[in-house]
Amino acid sequence: MHIVNTDQAEAWNGPEAANWAARTDRDDPVNGALTETLLDAAAIEPGDRVLDIGCGTGDTTRRAASRAAPGRVLGVDLSALMLDRARVAASTAGLHNVEFAQGDVQVYPFPGNGFDVAISQFGVMFFAEPVAAFRNVHYALRPGGRLAFVCPRAMTENAWYVAPMSALYGRHDPGRRNTGRRDPDRLPDSAMFSLADPDRLTNVLSRAGFTDVQPRPVDAPMAFGADVHEAAQGFLGSGPVLAVLQQPDGPSLEEAREILVDVVRPYEGPDGVRIPGASWLVTAHRP
Numbered sequence: 001m002h003i004v005n006t007d008q009a010e011a012w013n014g015p016e017a018a019n020w021a022a023r024t025d026r027d028d029p030v031n032g033a034l035t036e037t038l039l040d041a042a043a044i045e046p047g048d049r050v051l052d053i054g055c056g057t058g059d060t061t062r063r064a065a066s067r068a069a070p071g072r073v074l075g076v077d078l079s080a081l082m083l084d085r086a087r088v089a090a091s092t093a094g095l096h097n098v099e100f101a102q103g104d105v106q107v108y109p110f111p112g113n114g115f116d117v118a119i120s121q122f123g124v125m126f127f128a129e130p131v132a133a134f135r136n137v138h139y140a141l142r143p144g145g146r147l148a149f150v151c152p153r154a155m156t157e158n159a160w161y162v163a164p165m166s167a168l169y170g171r172h173d174p175g176r177r178n179t180g181r182r183d184p185d186r187l188p189d190s191a192m193f194s195l196a197d198p199d200r201l202t203n204v205l206s207r208a209g210f211t212d213v214q215p216r217p218v219d220a221p222m223a224f225g226a227d228v229h230e231a232a233q234g235f236l237g238s239g240p241v242l243a244v245l246q247q248p249d250g251p252s253l254e255e256a257r258e259i260l261v262d263v264v265r266p267y268e269g270p271d272g273v274r275i276p277g278a279s280w281l282v283t284a285h286r287p
């Protein structure tokens, strides 16, 4: 298997994978409010051949398979653990038109003209060389094929990221423990927001050969669990929080848990913990 995004492969085959799997296996998956909007934008028709980029545990892949049948859907992801879950779930659902493959989408040996549609739910922001990666997706699509994905807008628009991270990084503010906040401009860069700038996003896709690139803003709450404790646990296993915990002056696990419970409490309601998320829904074509 040829992997060029080795840091990502390591991250998504480590502790983050089990954590993400737990967040997406719930009846109320973390990004569930966006999935049908994404699939509608992809306009999948019966018989379509669909590629799901960074499919994770395969919820989008399974839903796409229902829409595409008798067409086939391939989910590709770096994470062996998440793909195991995806395969079990597809087989339990009795889907026979789904396959999963472990690989790096940036260099995966796709068949040329092999797909009518490529979709991704938050699986396209982590490429070290995004133009090369999208060029590979472009190669995999047939002429006239469609690309539809969701990715985060700017960090400052995404409370689910800024609220916990600014609290964790701001905890040393004198006399303001647990309420200290770091200015979002001083938070470390995260690959998560690499496509947040719509001009950059359009430029990357155009250089990869796509046309009709349309980023549309979509606001949808993200579901972080039934209560503040489940939500805090989910954050504790996420990549950005793991990175804070590993810093020499980072908080202890229990200190971080306490901070996170406080951070998510204002977002707890009858449906569990819901924090606003700001995304781009992007559509484009291979000419």
Ligand SMILES: C[S@@+](CC[C@H](N)C(=O)[O-])C[C@H]1O[C@@H](n2cnc3c(N)ncnc32)[C@H](O)[C@@H]1O
Residues within 6 Å of the ligand: 005, 008, 012, 020, 024, 031, 053, 054, 055, 056, 057, 058, 060, 076, 077, 078, 079, 082, 103, 104, 105, 106, 120, 121, 122, 123, 124, 126, 127
């Ligand atoms: C935020 S998760 C989203 C997973 C899934 N699409 C969902 O909505 O639950 C990002 C996923 O992208 C995958 N990923 C990141 N870079 C990738 C690459 N270069 N090739 C294949 N998968 C990649 C990760 O392994 C991870 O499963």
